[in-house]
Amino acid sequence: MSTTTVSPVLGFVGVGVMGEGMCRNLVQKSGASVHVADINADNVARLAAIGAVASDIARLRQVADTVFLSLPSIDQVEDVCFGPEPLIVAGGSVRTVVDMSTSDVARTRALAERLAGHGVRFLDAPVARSREAANNGTLLITVGGPDDLFDAVLPWLRCMGSDVIRCGEIGAGQVVKIMNNMVLLSTVNALAEAMAIAEAAQVDKTMLANVLKLGSADSFALRLTGEKYLARDEFPEKMFPAAYALKDMRLALSLAHASEIRPAVAEATAALLDQATANGYAQNYYPVVYRMIRRG
Structure with a gap:
């Protein structure tokens, strides 16, 4: 049958x-x-x-x-x-x-x-x-x-x-993902600062990105955002926008504060993303924080 x-x-x-x-x-x-x-x-x-x-x-x-x-x-x-x-x-x-x-x-x-x-x-x-x-x-x-x-x-x-x-x-998948994004976004913040400092010191950003890939500063964030977007100062819409990145950082801060942990790096990154969204970049790809850093 x-x-x-x-x-x-x-x-x-x-x-x-x-x-x-x-x-x-x-x-x-x-x-x-x-x-x-x-x-x-x-x-x-x-x-x-x-x-x-x-x-x-x-x-x-x-x-x-x-x-x-x-x-x-x-x-x-x-x-x-x-x-x-x-x-x-x-x-x-x-x-x-x-x-x-x-x-x-x-x-x-x-x-x-x-x-x-x-x-x-x-x-x-x-x-x-x-x-x-x-x-x-x-x-x-x-x-x-x-x-x-x-x-x-x-x-x-x-x-x-x-x-x-x-x-x-239940919830563990979210915790791990939020921590992943916290580290990624904070790393991109550091890369954006490095790009802005190098540019101010008259060093080419693309060259900097290529050299960083050869050393201990190499990372997924560098290869995904550094040479393709930060170095070119191009932050298109319809990618992972600053508003979504800010939402994820706030989720990370909420978890930290619930555990009475003060994550200074994450707080600084969230503040920069907040500044970017307030300045009209809410829908731009989140490494646009570079422009906030460059303006000082």
Whole structure:
């Protein structure tokens, strides 16, 4: 007697700068039906052209078992789950929510408890690395949640990331991602200072970046931002903007202050990002803090 295996139906909400590439890899590699929802119809249409199903929250909550979220912050995550047009409803199909946004830790844990009250399981699985990594499926994904759920979702996460690591229970993935960004943003702050000082001393910034790569100052941040953006004084929009970087630094400061730790380097970086956003650079790629330093 033969048995029929029902293919899983996945949902993906939020296909912006990072989410579009992530969802594309999920569509192309997972073998599952992927329903996609986003406020930008053009982004959804590009994914529908390669096999995704253009959808919305009202449809997702009736057909998808596991839903991935890639949204700007915990505000949008909470709103998608329990807002005016909620993903989670009585009698709905959703059984697992995977938040791949970078979200507040305490509110992430509170959301997981609220979801559990509706019979829905939860993983926090924020992503690190660049937009190029999202497109290539080579993200670092740090996951918080129970072992068995991690194992169940892991094949789909591996469609999007080359390094998928369970960091602990719910919220642990967010903590690790926030610390990653704290170190990255603070390193870029130091690089921006070095570029500004070198330029003031009449040393070419591109040459400086190339030499730093040969020494002990070499880093992922230098290779990603130093020679490509800082040295050229080019900080386009539609990349990881200063406003998002500031949000992540504030998440890091919140964690530090809750532990009665005073992170002086992170505080200085947050202040510089705050200055950049206040001066009209909120949507520019976050190494734009260089311009604040250069102005003195």
